[in-house]
Structure formats: C-alpha cells, structure tokens
Amino acid sequence: MTRNAGSHGPTTAASIRRVGLKLIYEHGFNAMSLRQLAAEVGLQPASLYNHIRTKQGLLFGLVHDHMLALLEQSAQALAAAPQGDPVGRLRAFIAHHLLYHMEKKREVYIANFELRSLEPANYRIIVALRRTYEERLIALLEEGVAAGVLDVHDVPVTAYAILAMLTGACTWYKPEGRLSKPEIVALHTDLVLKGCLRTAEAPQGRGPDLSKLTGQPPLRRGNRPTPPAAGHEAPA
Amino acid sequence: MTRNAGSHGPTTAASIRRVGLKLIYEHGFNAMSLRQLAAEVGLQPASLYNHIRTKQGLLFGLVHDHMLALLEQSAQALAAAPQGDPVGRLRAFIAHHLLYHMEKKREVYIANFELRSLEPANYRIIVALRRTYEERLIALLEEGVAAGVLDVHDVPVTAYAILAMLTGACTWYKPEGRLSKPEIVALHTDLVLKGCLRTAEAPQGRGPDLSKLTGQPPLRRGNRPTPPAAGHEAPA
Amino acid sequence: MTRNAGSHGPTTAASIRRVGLKLIYEHGFNAMSLRQLAAEVGLQPASLYNHIRTKQGLLFGLVHDHMLALLEQSAQALAAAPQGDPVGRLRAFIAHHLLYHMEKKREVYIANFELRSLEPANYRIIVALRRTYEERLIALLEEGVAAGVLDVHDVPVTAYAILAMLTGACTWYKPEGRLSKPEIVALHTDLVLKGCLRTAEAPQGRGPDLSKLTGQPPLRRGNRPTPPAAGHEAPA
Amino acid sequence: MTRNAGSHGPTTAASIRRVGLKLIYEHGFNAMSLRQLAAEVGLQPASLYNHIRTKQGLLFGLVHDHMLALLEQSAQALAAAPQGDPVGRLRAFIAHHLLYHMEKKREVYIANFELRSLEPANYRIIVALRRTYEERLIALLEEGVAAGVLDVHDVPVTAYAILAMLTGACTWYKPEGRLSKPEIVALHTDLVLKGCLRTAEAPQGRGPDLSKLTGQPPLRRGNRPTPPAAGHEAPA
DNA sequence: AATGAATGAGTATTCATTCAT
DNA sequence: GATGAATGAATACTCATTCAT
Numbered sequence: 001m002t003r004n005a006g007s008h009g010p011t012t013a014a015s016i017r018r019v020g021l022k023l024i025y026e027h028g029f030n031a032m033s034l035r036q037l038a039a040e041v042g043l044q045p046a047s048l049y050n051h052i053r054t055k056q057g058l059l060f061g062l063v064h065d066h067m068l069a070l071l072e073q074s075a076q077a078l079a080a081a082p083q084g085d086p087v088g089r090l091r092a093f094i095a096h097h098l099l100y101h102m103e104k105k106r107e108v109y110i111a112n113f114e115l116r117s118l119e120p121a122n123y124r125i126i127v128a129l130r131r132t133y134e135e136r137l138i139a140l141l142e143e144g145v146a147a148g149v150l151d152v153h154d155v156p157v158t159a160y161a162i163l164a165m166l167t168g169a170c171t172w173y174k175p176e177g178r179l180s181k182p183e184i185v186a187l188h189t190d191l192v193l194k195g196c197l198r199t200a201e202a203p204q205g206r207g208p209d210l211s212k213l214t215g216q217p218p219l220r221r222g223n224r225p226t227p228p229a230a231g232h233e234a235p236a
Numbered sequence: 237m238t239r240n241a242g243s244h245g246p247t248t249a250a251s252i253r254r255v256g257l258k259l260i261y262e263h264g265f266n267a268m269s270l271r272q273l274a275a276e277v278g279l280q281p282a283s284l285y286n287h288i289r290t291k292q293g294l295l296f297g298l299v300h301d302h303m304l305a306l307l308e309q310s311a312q313a314l315a316a317a318p319q320g321d322p323v324g325r326l327r328a329f330i331a332h333h334l335l336y337h338m339e340k341k342r343e344v345y346i347a348n349f350e351l352r353s354l355e356p357a358n359y360r361i362i363v364a365l366r367r368t369y370e371e372r373l374i375a376l377l378e379e380g381v382a383a384g385v386l387d388v389h390d391v392p393v394t395a396y397a398i399l400a401m402l403t404g405a406c407t408w409y410k411p412e413g414r415l416s417k418p419e420i421v422a423l424h425t426d427l428v429l430k431g432c433l434r435t436a437e438a439p440q441g442r443g444p445d446l447s448k449l450t451g452q453p454p455l456r457r458g459n460r461p462t463p464p465a466a467g468h469e470a471p472a
Numbered sequence: 473m474t475r476n477a478g479s480h481g482p483t484t485a486a487s488i489r490r491v492g493l494k495l496i497y498e499h500g501f502n503a504m505s506l507r508q509l510a511a512e513v514g515l516q517p518a519s520l521y522n523h524i525r526t527k528q529g530l531l532f533g534l535v536h537d538h539m540l541a542l543l544e545q546s547a548q549a550l551a552a553a554p555q556g557d558p559v560g561r562l563r564a565f566i567a568h569h570l571l572y573h574m575e576k577k578r579e580v581y582i583a584n585f586e587l588r589s590l591e592p593a594n595y596r597i598i599v600a601l602r603r604t605y606e607e608r609l610i611a612l613l614e615e616g617v618a619a620g621v622l623d624v625h626d627v628p629v630t631a632y633a634i635l636a637m638l639t640g641a642c643t644w645y646k647p648e649g650r651l652s653k654p655e656i657v658a659l660h661t662d663l664v665l666k667g668c669l670r671t672a673e674a675p676q677g678r679g680p681d682l683s684k685l686t687g688q689p690p691l692r693r694g695n696r697p698t699p700p701a702a703g704h705e706a707p708a
Numbered sequence: 709m710t711r712n713a714g715s716h717g718p719t720t721a722a723s724i725r726r727v728g729l730k731l732i733y734e735h736g737f738n739a740m741s742l743r744q745l746a747a748e749v750g751l752q753p754a755s756l757y758n759h760i761r762t763k764q765g766l767l768f769g770l771v772h773d774h775m776l777a778l779l780e781q782s783a784q785a786l787a788a789a790p791q792g793d794p795v796g797r798l799r800a801f802i803a804h805h806l807l808y809h810m811e812k813k814r815e816v817y818i819a820n821f822e823l824r825s826l827e828p829a830n831y832r833i834i835v836a837l838r839r840t841y842e843e844r845l846i847a848l849l850e851e852g853v854a855a856g857v858l859d860v861h862d863v864p865v866t867a868y869a870i871l872a873m874l875t876g877a878c879t880w881y882k883p884e885g886r887l888s889k890p891e892i893v894a895l896h897t898d899l900v901l902k903g904c905l906r907t908a909e910a911p912q913g914r915g916p917d918l919s920k921l922t923g924q925p926p927l928r929r930g931n932r933p934t935p936p937a938a939g940h941e942a943p944a
Numbered sequence: 945a946a947t948g949a950a951t952g953a954g955t956a957t958t959c960a961t962t963c964a965t
Numbered sequence: 966g967a968t969g970a971a972t973g974a975a976t977a978c979t980c981a982t983t984c985a986t
Contacts, residue, residue: 012970028352030266034956046958047971055956113349116264153423157405157415161427164404165397172396179393187389191397195431248945270981282983283946291981484949500824502738506977518979519950527977585821588736625895629877629887633899636876637869644868651865659861663869667903720966742960754962755967763960 013051015041020058025106029059029117059114060122066107067129073100074136086144087193093140094166094189101170102181108170134159144196151198162192249287251277256294261342265295265353295350296358302343303365309336310372322380323429329376330402330425337406338417344406370395380432387434398428485523487513492530497578501531501589531586532594538579539601545572546608558616559665565612566638566661573642574653580642606631613668623670634664721759723749728766733814737767737825767822768830774815775837781808782844794852795901801848802874802897809878810889816878842867849904859906870900 019040023032034055038045052058077096081089101108111126118126137159144150152158166188173184255276259268270291274281288294313332317325337344347362354362373395380386388394402424409420491512495504506527510517524530549568553561573580583598590598609631616622624630638660645656727748731740742763746753760766785804789797809816819834826834845867852858860866874896881892 028264028266030264031353033954035954043970044972045956046973049957050970117267153426154415154419157420157423158427160404160408161401161424164407165401168396168400168404169393171400179390183390184393187393188397190389191394191431195427199435269979271979279945280947281981282948285982286945500736500738502736503825505975507975515949516951517977518952521978522949589739625898626887626891629892629895630899632876632880633873633896636879637873640868640872640876641865643872651862655862656865659865660869662861663866663903666907667899671907741958743958751966752968753960754969757961758966 012041012043016048016051016058017062021062021106021110024059024062024110024114029055029110029114056117056119056122059110059117060119060126062107063111063114063118063126064122064129066104066111067126067133069104069107070100071129071133074133078136078140086140086147087149087197090140090144090150090193090196091189093137094162094192095185097163097166098169098185098188099181101167102173102184105170105173108167112167134163137163141196149198150196152196158196162196165192248277248279252284252287252294253298257298257342257346260295260298260346260350265291265346265350292353292355292358295346295353296355296362298343299347299350299354299362300358300365302340302347303362303369305340305343306336307365307369310369314372314376322376322383323385323433326376326380326386326429326432327425329373330398330428331421333399333402334405334421334424335417337403338409338420341406341409344403348403370399373399377432385434386432388432394432398432401428484513484515488520488523488530489534493534493578493582496531496534496582496586501527501582501586528589528591528594531582531589532591532598534579535583535586535590535598536594536601538576538583539598539605541576541579542572543601543605546605550608558612558619559621559669562612562616562622562665562668563661565609566634566664567657569635569638570641570657570660571653573639574645574656577642577645580639584639606635609635616668621670622668624668630668634668637664720749720751724756724759724766725770729770729814729818732767732770732818732822737763737818737822764825764827764830767818767825768827768834770815771819771822771826771834772830772837774812774819775834775841777812777815778808779837779841782841786844794848794855795857795905798848798852798858798901798904799897801845802870802900803893805871805874806877806893806896807889809875810881810892813878813881816875820875842871845871852904857906858904860904866904870904873900 016037020032020037023037023040026032027036034048035045038048041048052061074093074096077092078089081092083089111130115123115126138156141150141152141155141159145152145155169184169188179187252273256268256273259273259276262268263272270284271281274284277284288297310329310332313328314325317328319325347366351359351362374392377386377388377391377395381388381391405420405424415423488509492504492509495509495512498504499508506520507517510520513520524533546565546568549564550561553564555561583602587595587598610628613622613624613627613631617624617627641656641660651659724745728740728745731745731748734740735744742756743753746756749756760769782801782804785800786797789800791797819838823831823834846864849858849860849863849867853860853863877892877896887895
C-alpha cells in the first residue's frame with residue numbers, strides 16, 4: 001500500500017488546528033493571538049488566511065468537530081451495548097464519556113469554556129449539538145426508570161449532575177497521574193450507579209423523599225415542562 | 237422606617253465592582269473592556285483608576301472576596317452541624333455549597349472560569365484558598381469513612397467528583413426555574429449520599445470493587461502520594 | 473480683550489481636520505491613511521480617536537460642514553440680491569458659486585470626488601443637501617423663464633450644465649494663476665447669461681429649436697416627471 | 709449566418725478588462741481589490757497575473773485605450789465636418805464629445821476620477837493625451853474667433869468651461885432617462901453656441917465687457933503666458 | 945474624585961504580488 | 966493558463982494605563 005501524495009506528515013492546515021487547539025486551551029480564545037499562532041506554526045500571520053477564514057472560524061471548526069466526534073463515539077458506545085440492559089447501557093455511556101473526556105481533554109475544555117466566544121449563530125449550532133448529547137443520557141435514565149432498575153428523583157437534573165461530575169474528571173486528569181483510566185472509570189461508574197440504582201429497601205430510608213418535600217410527583221420526560229438549560233448563557 | 241445615613245445608594249467603588257462582576261460574567265475577563273465598565277458606571281475610563289489599581293486588581297479582588305466568603309460560609313455551616321454526625325455534617329456541607337453557588341452564580345462562575353486570567357502570584361493565592369476549601373470536603377469524607385458510615389473508593393477523587401457535580405448546578409440554575417432551591421438541594425443530597433453511604437448489603441453487588449480492579453487498597457489521605465491538581469493549569 | 477485659554481493657536485481637533493482635508497484632497501480618502509494623518513499632526517495614531525470617531529466620521533464631518541457652508545453662503549448671496557430681478561439674482565448665484573468654489577477648492581473637490589467613499593447613510597444625507605443646493609439654481613432659472621427674461625430648453629438639465637461648468641473652474645483655478653477671481657467670475661457670468669438670456673431675435677436663428685427636435689414642449693418644473701439624478705451613483 | 713471561429717465569447721483577458729472597468733467605476737481604483745476582480749471573473753487572484761502586469765497596469769491600460777479612442781473619434785468627427793465652417797465644426801465636436809461621453813460613461817468617469825491613482829509616469833502620458841484633446845477644442849474656438857463668427861473673452865478658459873459642462877452630462881446621463889441623446893446634444897449645443905456666437909447687437913449689452921474689467925485685451929493663443937493646468941494635480 | 949488627551953503595544957484582517965507546481 | 970500557498974507591508978481600530986489639570 002503506497003502513501004498518498006499529500007499524507008506524508010502534517011499538512012499546514014492540520015498544524016494550524018493543532019497549535020490553535022493548544023493555544024486556545026492554554027491562554028483562552030480571546031487571549032490567544034493569531035500572531036502567536038502563526039509564529040508557532042512557522043508562518044506569517046497573513047498566511048493563516050489561506051487555511052482559515054477567520055479566528056472565529058478556527059474556534060468554531062475545532063468545537064464543531066469535537067461535538068460531532070463526541071456524538072459519533074457515544075453512538076458507537078451505545079450501539080455496542082446490549083439493547084435490553086439499561087444499566088449496561090448506562091455503564092457504557094459513562095465509560096465512553098470519561099474516556100473521551102480524558103483523551104480529548106483540550107477539546108472538551110475549549111468546547112465548555114469558550115462557548116461564550118462563539119458568535120451567536122455558531123453558538124446556537126454548538127448548543128443544539130450539546131443538547132442532543134445530553135438527551136442521550138436523559139433517554140438512558142428514562143429507560144432505566146421505566147424498566148424499574150433506576151430510581152432518580154428528577155431525570156434531567158440528575159443527568160446534568162452526572163454529566164457535570166464526569167466532565168469534571170477531565171479537569172484534573174493527567175495521563176501520568178496516580179489513577180489509571182480504568183480506575184477512574186470504575187470509580188465514577190460505581191458512584192453514579194450507587195446514586196441511581198433502585199434498591200430493594202425503601203430509598204426513603206437513606207435519603208429524603210423528594211415527592212414528600214415538594215408535594216409533586218417526580219418528573220419524567222413526559223411531564224417535564226421546560227428542562228433547565230445547561231451551560232452558560234449565550235452572549236447578548 | 238427611616239433610611240440609614242450612610243446607606244443612600246452604592247458608592248462609586250461598589251458600583252465598579254458590581255458592574256465589573258456583571259461584565260466579566262457576561263463577556264469574560266479578556267473580552268470585557270474597562271471602557272465598557274466605565275461607561276456602564278457613568279465614568280470616564282481614566283476615573284476608574286481612582287478606585288481600582290488595575291484591571292487585574294479588579295478581577296483578583298472579586299475572586300478573592302468570593303473565596304473568603306465561601307470559606308467563611310462553609311465554616312459557619314459546619315459549625316452549626318452536630319460534631320459527632322459525619323453524615324449530618326456532609327449534608328450541611330452539600331446544602332451550603334449548593335445554596336452559595338446558586339446565590340452567587342456569577343462570582344462562582346468567574347472564580348472557576350477566569351482563574352487562568354489571574355497573574356501567577358494571584359493565581360497561586362486563589363488556588364491555595366480553593367485547595368483549603370476542597371480539603372474541608374475531603375476531611376468530611378474521611379471522617380465518614382473512619383466512622384464506618386461512608387464507603388468511597390478514593391476519597392479525594394470522590395470529593396472532586398462531588399464538587400464538580402454540585403458546582404455544575406449553578407451553571408443552569410435560575411431563580412425562576414422549574415425547581416426550587418430546597419428541591420435542588422434535596423435531589424443532589426440524595427444523589428451524593430446514595431453514592432457514598434455504606435450499605436448493609438455487600439456493595440460489590442452493585443458496583444465494581446475498585447480494590448479488586450487495581451490491586452491496591454483504597455486510598456485515604458494518609459497514603460495519597462500526589463493529589464490530583466483540581467482545576468485548570470495556570471498560564472505559563 | 474483677553475484671549476481665551478483654549479484659543480491660543482489651533483486646537484488638536486482643528487489640526488486633524490485641516491490636515492485631514494489636505495491629505496484626502498491630495499491622495500484620496502482611501503489612499504490616505506490615519507497613520508499619515510497622525511504623523512502630520514504630530515500624534516500617535518491612537519490619539520486621533522480622542523477627536524474623531526472613525527475615519528469615515530472624519531470624511532463625513534468635512535463634507536457635511538462644507539455643504540452647510542455652501543448652502544449658507546448661497547442663501548446670503550441671494551438674500552443680498554434684489555428680489556424682483558431674476559437676472560441679477562442669477563448673477564449673484566454664479567458669483568457666489570465661483571467664489572466659494574475657488575476659495576474652498578479642496579472641500580469642493582472632496583465633496584464631489586469622495587461622495588462614493590461615504591457610507592450609505594452618510595451618502596444619503598450629503599446627496600440630499602446637494603439636491604437642495606441644485607434646486608436653488610433650478611428655482612432661479614424658473615423664475616427667469618417665468619419672468620420672460622431667460623430662455624432655456626430644459627431647466628434642470630441646463631442647471632446641471634451650468635453647475636458642472638462653474639464647478640469645473642475650481643479644478644484648475646490657482647490663486648497665483650493668470651486670471652484673477654473677478655475676471656473668472658465675469659467670464660463665466662457672461663458665458664452663462666449669453667447662453668440663457670432671452671434674445672429679441674428668434675433664438676432658432678442661432679440654435680436648434682429643441683421642441684421641434686423632440687416634438688415635446690420644453691420641460692419646466694411643472695411637468696418634469698423624474699429629474700435626472702446628478703452626480704455619481706451610490707455604492708451598492 | 710455562421711459564427712466566426714475566433715469570436716466564441718470574450719477571452720479571459722477581455723473579461724478582466726471588462727470586469728475591472730466595472731469595479732473601478734463602482735468602487736474606485738483604490739477601494740477595488742484584485743481578489744474581487746478575480747472572483748467576478750472566475751479566477752484565483754494569482755491567475756490574473758497571466759493577463760495583467762500589475763493592478764496599476766490594468767488601470768493605465770483602460771485609461772490609455774480610452775484616451776486613444778476619444779482622440780480617434782474626435783478626429784473622425786472633425787474630418788467629417790466641412791473644413792470652412794467653424795461653427796459647423798464646433799457643433800460636430802460638441803456632438804461627438806457628448807455622444808462619446810454618454811456611451812462610455814464608465815471609461816470617462818475613470819479617466820477623470822482616477823487620474824490621481826496613476827503612477828507619475830503613467831499620469832504624465834495620460835495628461836499629455838488629454839491636453840492634446842483639449843487643444844482641439846481650443847483650436848476650434850480660435851478658428852471661430854479668427855473667422856469672426858465666435859466671440860469669447862478667453863479662449864482656453866472658455867474651452868475648459870465648455871468641456872466641464874459637456875463632460876458633466878455623462879455624470880447623470882442614463883439610457884433610460886427622460887431625455888434622449890439627440891435632445892441632450894441639441895440642448896447643450898444650443899447652450900454653448902449661444903454663449904460663444906458673435907451677435908449682431910453689442911454683446912456688452914448683455915454681459916460685462918471683460919476687457920473693460922481687466923484692462924487687458926482678450927487673451928488668444930498667441931499671448932497666453934501660462935495656460936491653466938486643467939484637472940487635478942498629480943500625487944507628489 | 946473626575947477628566948480630556950495622550951500613548952505604546954497590540955488586534956484581526958486585507959492587500960498586491962510572487963512562485964513552484 | 967491556472968492555482969494554492971506564502972509573504973511583507975499595511976490597514977483601521979482598541980486597549981489598559983498615565984498624567985496634568
């Protein structure tokens with residue numbers, strides 16, 4: 001098998017994306033300058049524009065590609081999990097989420113922290129993709145509740161809580177750190193499942209019964225009026 | 237009811253802090269300009285310098301005050317909780333953390349997102365305060381484990397996971413939202429406690445035994461070699 | 473009489489306008505750079521912005537002030553001319569137009585040549601003022617025609633032709649040139665009047681009768697359907 | 709009728725000139741970019757350089773060709789006019805000038821407005837051609853004066869005034885406008901001739917006698933010391 | 945305490961042009 | 966004849982900050 005003509009080594013466009021990712025991660029989108037980027041890639045600033053349309057376009061491209069990859073990988077993870085086993089599917093999602101987030105630490109960081117640097121139109125696109133992703137976990141929790149194996153007070157809020165917890169791991173994770181990836185996955189999986197699994201004994205024994213507290217039935221997808229918008233507000 | 241002599245409206249310095257907080261929250265520290273700030277306060281840019289030393293000083297002041305308030309309030313919350321009841325103290329901490337974060341949404345957001353905009357010296361001060369705060373939760377978990385009422389695989393990582401989860405709530409919380417503060421507190425308290433409480437039945441039945449997986453004893457404060465650095469790295 | 477504090481010598485803002493006028497005249501608005509302007513005024517480029525809002529704002533200010541001055545001076549010239557004497561008023565207008573245009577050569581040049589560099593909103597404002605000015609001459613011609621002392625085939629087109637001719641003088645006029653201002657005024661006044669005055673003998677004897685040529689009655693303000701738009705088209 | 713082999717559509721070079729003409733006319737030479745031009749022609753910017761030497765070269769080519777065409781057509785117009793009839797020849801020139809200027813509105817506009825964008829060497833060439841053209845009208849007026857049929861106070865200034873007036877027409881002329889070309893020609897011819905023709909009655913009756921005013925004899929080509937430079941000054 | 949003016953460093957982006965392919 | 970990539974120079978404009986008043 002011969003190598004393609006253009007595939008011997010990183011192309012300039014790929015370098016720009018790679019270095020751009022690094023610089024945005026390290027300094028933030030606003031604090032990073034295209035001069036810096038060009039210098040690190042070994043170009044004059046003007047030459048960047050043969051490969052990107054604008055600085056904003058670079059950011060959007062990075063975040064957008066990340067979102068698509070995240071959705072794609074989550075789909076694959078769920079496709080590989082047995083259909084009839086809600087808990088197994090939830091485990092698969094948790095493992096996927098953690099592994100992707102530990103692997104793509106910088107993409108994830110940018111996608112979360114630089115949302116606000118996106119122009120309104122781009123912002124809407126990314127938030128819609130993120131919403132799609134969140135809905136996957138929400139659907140998983142609802143499956144489990146419907147099957148009677150999970151017990152959560154409020155599905156969407158619990159989903160956001162889980163996502164926040166798992167995503168937090170990529171904040172401090174380092175490959176050379178004390179815990180291995182499988183350990184981290186196991187630990188968080190355990191934490192989440194213990195928090196969500198239906199137990200034989202009455203759950204009230206261990207925690208407050210929310211329906212008592214609020215006088216409302218626990219919310220499910222069906223009667224959820226306006227799910228809380230996760231994440232930061234869009235710029236005005 | 238008469239008005240106090242000194243309370244007739246915010247002083248200029250306070251206005252600057254208030255508007256600064258809002259603008260940093262809305263646009264980010266780098267994207268917000270002192271011109272904007274001055275305009276919203278009703279001053280010329282040059283006049284700001286009668287009240288702040290530098291833009292960086294404004295940010296540091298906001299974040300620093302927030303950290304002190306957070307530490308102070310957590311101390312009060314724990315002081316009010318019974319000494320001998322680790323689970324009660326954990327509940328108190330969770331409630332305090334959530335309430336503070338929902339109340340001071342913007343301060344919290346800035347303290348988390350704009351850490352990287354702090355100059356190294358300021359960064360170190362804030363991270364040290366944050367570490368102090370994190371250690372309070374770590375201590376609580378260790379108390380509970382020592383008392384045999386909690387069961388966590390790895391105390392510091394679990395602490396970070398809990399903090400990430402709880403802090404995430406202030407991301408989407410809105411006063412006019414679907415859930416009230418007590419509901420949110422109850423829901424998250426339940427989720428955390430179910431995940432951490434020691435159960436009568438064997439926990440292995442519901443989650444993987446991490447000590448099996450890793451071949452190491454569960455870590456506690458004593459044998460923790462290099463605790464994972466929480467949060468984002470400081471700029472170079 | 474003591475001098476005002478701020479009036480001893482040209483203020484910075486006035487210098488910017490003066491030098492700006494010169495540079496735009498010499499190089500054209502697009503070809504002139506604010507760096508140049510700043511250098512000639514003796515400022516850093518950034519300092520210009522204490523006195524102008526944008527480069528476009530500078531251009532508009534210059535052109536706008538010129539148009540107002542032109543309208544004001546033409547009003548004064550006509551006010552000083554006897555009411556019942558259309559030819560005398562026409563003479564007054566011609567003299568005013570030529571003198572103003574020879575005096576304010578650069579303002580006039582810019583107002584004519586850099587119209588296209590104006591942003592649409594500014595362009596509309598200036599064109600409206602110019603239209604007002606043109607209408608003054610049109611009204612004068614109509615007065616003369618109504619009084620039976622002028623004879624023109626088409627009032628608006630003749631007005632534009634006269635304006636083009638007179639304005640052309642400022643193109644080549646130089647104070648140190650061969651002809652003095654009064655000579656230039658006399659020459660053009662004569663040329664225009666001879667072209668427009670009603671003569672005792674039949675005018676057909678000297679020129680074509682347009683109404684024969686076109687089969688239409690000569691146009692006057694009354695039946696003028698859509699007056700030709702003088703000047704260059706607005707940018708798209 | 710069969711199509712010629714070589715005439716199947718404009719060549720690339722011709723497209724560039726055509727689109728270049730349009731863009732310079734619409735936006736001005738400085739404001740128009742070769743990128744724009746390339747895009748409208750359907751090329752990459754680099755490909756333009758297979759057809760033009762530089763942007764300046766494109767401008768010069770357009771203006772130069774226009775000047776040659778103008779000179780050529782004026783020669784033809786005068787060649788067709790009877791030799792011994794100065795007024796007839798003046799009529800011919802006026803008609804030619806107006807028709808050419810209305811037909812080649814954009815070329816004319818560019819040749820007048822973008823003179824200043826020409827490099828000094830190119831500028832001199834074009835101005836020399838224009839001077840040649842102006843001299844044709846000057847010569848015509850002098851012929852008429854010598855023959856005793858025209859009466860102008862100052863030949864060159866009158867010539868410039870006439871040219872300015874006639875050229876002004878192409879500024880507002882539109883094919884779909886209110887007046888047809890023949891009407892416009894007739895109107896302006898009348899205006900010019902009335903202004904220049906020697907009349908039986910004493911002209912002093914209608915206009916000021918310039919020779920009285922200035923105390924100098926009317927200027928003719930012979931005693932003209934320094935003819936006024938028509939048009940705008942070249943950039944330094 | 946407030947301000948108008950100034951500044952040096954910096955921003956993203958555009959431009960005409962070149963050149964190897 | 967066409968192009969993708971590169972470039973050096975330039976552009977208008979913004980920024981945090983200073984300082985005399």
